[in-house]
Amino acid sequence: MAKEINLESVMQGRLATYGMLARLYREEMDAASLKAMMAMRCPINTGNADVDAGYRLFHKYLSGAWERTLEDLERDYLRTFIGANTTGHSAAYPNESVHTSPERLLMQDARDEILALYRAAGLRSLDSWKMGEDHIAVELEYMQIKTLRAMEALKKDDVETASAEMLCQYHFIVDHLQGWIPFLAQDMLKFAETDFYRALAYLTRGFIEVDKDFLENVLSEELEAERAA
Amino acid sequence: MDKDIRDLLLDDDLFDPFDDEDEGEAVEVVSEDGSDDLIGAPLEERPQEEAPALPPEERIAKLLEEVPGQKRLMLRLVDYCREPKTGVEMDAYTEELQEHCYSVYSPVVLRELLEGAGAIEYLTDEDPQDAAAETVAASETGAADGEAGVLPAAAAEASADTVDPFACGALLVPIDEAKVCHDVMVEGDEEVVLDFLEVEERQPGVWVATAAGCAAVDAVDDVADTKELLGKEPQYLDIYHQILDYCAEEKYGRSAKEIDNLVNDSPLLQEPRRYSGYFVSRLERQGALEWQGGWCITKAGQAVIEDYEAQLNKEVCHG
DSSP states (O other), X not given: OOEEOOHHHHHHHHHHHHHHHHHHHHSOXXXXXXXHHHTOEEEEOOSOHHHHHHHHHHHHHHHTOOTTHHHHHHHHHHHHHTOSSSSSOSSOXXXXXXXXXXXXXXXXXXXXXXXXXXXXXXXXXXXXXXXXXXXXXXXXXXXXXXHHHHHHHHHTTOHHHHXXXXXXXXXXXXXXXXXXXHHHHHHHHHHOOSHHHHHHHHHHHHHHHHHHHHHHXXXXXXXXXXXXX | OOOOGGGGSOGGGSOOTTOOTTTTOOOOOOOTTSOOOSTTSOOOOOOXXXXXXXXXXXXXXXXXXHOGGGHHHHHHHHHHTTSOBOHHHHHHHHHHHTTSSOOSSOHHHHHHHHHHHTSEEEEOOSSHHHHHHHHHXXXXXXXXXXXXXXXXXXXXXXXXXXXXXXXXXXXXXXXXXXXXXXXXXXXXXXXXXXXXXXXXXXXXXXXXXXXXXHHHHHTOOHHHHHHHHHHHOGGGHHHHHHHHHHHHHOTTOBOHHHHHHHXXXXXXXXXTTOOHHHHHHHHHXXXXXXXXXXXXXXXXXXXXXXXXXXXXXXXXXXX
């Protein structure tokens, strides 16, 4: 019997995608994550050029995986996101503050705003996390948690809570992710040497676009009401 | 009355965190030479000159010189894959070798270093045996590494003629429809077909020593190297032989402390002051001793002892 595309299945897909993206940015690949990626099915013809390019590149890179792939990915993670010097232009810095502050510094206004949003959602970063709350991995995990909360609310037929959670997500995309991820993706395409991290750049940029469109569709009434108010 | 220290400081020198005089003004710092290699400005991208590629013989020699502590382990790895070996076999053998030879290099990185130097290569051909046989045959006939892969002149010309440098397919190739999976989903009343690509695991290849790698292994003569070492320091000949004999007596080797006790008090080592480590490290580097949880004699070390004894006997007979 054919599977049904409904709100639940779409939310499930969003949850999985945010989870995967957050993991890929959080730290270097390990054997378990690579194995999971190898089992991934790469959709083609999704309707978004960046998403398609991302999955095509993931498929190409992972199909050529061999014994040195993990080493290559560890090095490329460091090269892409950390870089080799301190000019502020030597890597694709994964923190929002760098891309939204004039001097390209960490811990700027964007991080303070993000911190307030996490607190409002009853979340805080782990003490062991030292990369800043505006790191892309944390922002994507925030989206993942919000998706999960919306799904749980939908299961309980609590449409109001689900809408509120998704509305938060929409604003988070518009106010934050959309504002800096294109720059991050551009830098990733410049600094990454493996197709894996180039794929990640395309997929992230494309998925945020797709997800924003989805939320706009689902929340059309709520957004209309907000605009009217 | 003593002055307040703050009276001695100029106001301008004091840092006031609440001073908002410059707020909103972008700090622009320009270096004297006009370059702007400061935080916030991109470094000028200078094209790096590519060093001319060295032949594999030189790259291998350079690698072994750069990591003397791993030299023997690396050469053993090269020797091990004279016959094609899988990555798993190479991992297991490397770990076995590393039992008494700690290294920050993982088995994969060691292979990467050897591959980069041209000592081993990874073959993924459908029939790697043939290619491997060619490589080993080339090594046996003493052909240089580069020659093994060189096409005959006519073939090279023919391939150059047939390659179109402007042809498409350098980056994008058509999707192999046979490999596309289709999922039929239902959205409302409509059927939607979603297409997916599944990742196919690559067939693992094999590691094979190159001709240059085999030549590097064959060129090692530990006996001659040890004799050369002993010949360079004739004043310590007795010390070297004491250590070799002492280690040869014990199957499981000798501890550093035991060797210390054996030679450190020798009058030969008082001026200049030398300790056993000086001799042990040199013997190890030449392949006469190796660490196996204790300092053990190697075959080369044993051969040096036997040659020395034969020489002494000969001298006694002649005397």
